[in-house]
Amino acid sequence: MLDRLGTSLKDALKKLAGKTVVDRAAVEELVKDLQRALIQADVNVKLVMQLSQAIKTRSLEEQPPKGMTVREHVLRIVYQELVNLVGSAGEVKLEPQVILMAGLQGSGKTTTTAKLARYFQRKGMRVGVICADTFRPGAFEQLHTLCSRIHVSCFGDPKEKDALRIVREGLPAMSGNEVVIIDTQGRHALEAELIQEIIDIQKIASAKHRWLVIDAALGQQAADQARRFHEAITIDGVIITKMDGTAKGGGALSAVAETKAGIVFIGSGETSDDLERFEPDGFISRLLGMGDLKALVERAEETMAGQEVDVNAMLRGKFSLRDMYQQLEAVNRMGPLKQIMSMLPLGNMEIPQDAYDVTSTKMQRYRIIMDSMTSTELDDPSVMGSSRIHRIAIGAGASPEEVRELLRYYKMMKKALKGVRGGQGKFNMQRMMKKFGGM
């Protein structure tokens, strides 16, 4: 049933193939199929309606960029709007911090608490957890068992009834750790006393992060629930659990919309190792039941890479990381840089030997690192300070040194391009870029 959905979306996309003008009927059909897919994935119905309106308007009003077919144009808009809806991954820093877990009954807080402990532990940090669930039978034993399996200390008292007291006593007891995670009992928006309890817990703990744990199967109820939690303790990260089932996790997007917080992690199994950093593209593919949307869009963008890279701006010295990213993408498809360079009439352009020495694996690494950068950083690399470098490194699973190396490479390229400015190279550069795009 669900696979059929992906197919019908693909069929609708096929109808746009070969068209030279944007066909209203075909766009409408596509939007309708998209709506079905998203609603089936539990995305909030109102969000779906807003999204489809935006897609419709943009598809019909925006001119397809030169070199892009109608189908690619629409596809790209769909993709961009979805990326917008899903948001980027929430930040996770490897620094001393207290994390407060919150969520509905049975959403997976306790399991995820242990998973997070494992995550930070693997990154070399000292971790302790506090069991502030004094309500659910066996809650302490559950958390304690999970923690002892990974040798993480767990504070709690199955006989104590007062969660606030546990937190008050647990924080100093756990102060020898860099990361402290507080597990709480399940609660929902309509339970006023329990909502008050978590407000009070946060007053005591002043947790740096308040993460909302959401079951991937949660339906339209997600928006109301997330709103209430956000009002109570200002949620700054969302975790989607049980993504190893067949649910699509669309409900969590309501939480993203309500809290403006990013999704930080995905839970994908019952053991403490089943935790993944959130990855928007994979998530979108799953939402739509369509594996290759990003690839399709990339292919479309590649065909017009020549147009997209603003050669003239680059020659004016405005060569940003974004331009370099596109260049690397183009190069990536064409083989070793040196080989390409040697094919081109580069005139007096002096490219240092080092630039050639970038292997394709390196380039792949560079692209991954750049994927973790914000638009500001891509457009204006001069903002890059050590804390940004640190963040990017974590996001990309790289070392800060690798990020710095990338920045050095970028500066080198930029300098090399500046050298071309004014000379006969200009013409050649344009040719080169065209070639990159066309191949």
Added chain:
Amino acid sequence: MFEGLRARLQKIQGTLEENIAKTASPADTAPQDPAVSGTGPEERDPSLLSRVRVLITDREFFISEKDVEEPLFELEMILLENDVALPVTEEIIQRVRADLTGRRRKIGESVEGIVVSALRGAILGVLGQGFDLLTYVRDHEKPVKILFTGVNGTGKTTTVAKVASYLKKNGCTVVIGAGDTFRAGALEQIDVHAGRLGIKVIQHQAGADPSAVLFDTVQYAEAHRIDAVLADTAGRFHNRANLMNQLEKIRRVMKPDLIVYVDEAVAGNDAVVRAHEFEKTVGADAVVLTKADMDQKGGAAISIAHTIGKPVMFLGVGQGYDDIIPFAPTRVVDELLGVSA
């Protein structure tokens, strides 16, 4: 539960009635027209002559697709926003449309009556019958063996405790089998519940074979002439073949009389997918929907019942032992539509 849905359904009822009344009103003013009173409840005649006749004489008496199109779209949005899964929503809409459009409104028949019966019929049609556990236990050979299944965290263990308490209060003897030997803290959890309720629980150590535990529980019940065996199981996803096989083995070994599938009322579209898979692999005789207190929507009840065609037995409405209510479909639907029964 269902409060949000109720308010909005009653509003849509109003819109539908208005639209239908509007088209029908000119005819209302001329009920003495002999041609009108002459048209019986016969089907639409395809012949041109009769179509023309209908057009001329009592066109207004047909409820056309156009009259209901807009309110039906609104109804569709309402159902979707209330977590009724998409395919189920489409079926309800289809039924209401078929029931309303092309239909000849009989003289004297109230618009409200038409609309209410169309909606009521459509929703009842997908909700199905309820399931009265007490009657079942009373009439059945003892011990009645009940196996609880479902995906992770839906409320199986809590439901086992609630049902145990419910049966005990109604004069039945109960034993619980601690069939979740896998999840950390599961044994302690069921132990505390059973202890509080004063109910015997049979358990082996962590990691033991759940089939063996539940087999022992059944033996215990037989030896002690206990009315009902409630078998808890570990949560598992329907796409994990080995875990589903394990459940299948449990079923073979303990031979349950009833398999109760537990899911939560706040689940969205996946509720349909997994209910279907559980039904297919180990079967299900009845459904319990938990966490109905979280939510005033409750569309999952409609979706699941419809998908697997099995009755909803209880709604879980909180974490206390008494937070469980037997599910009666007609009452729910009448409440939804604001019909006084």
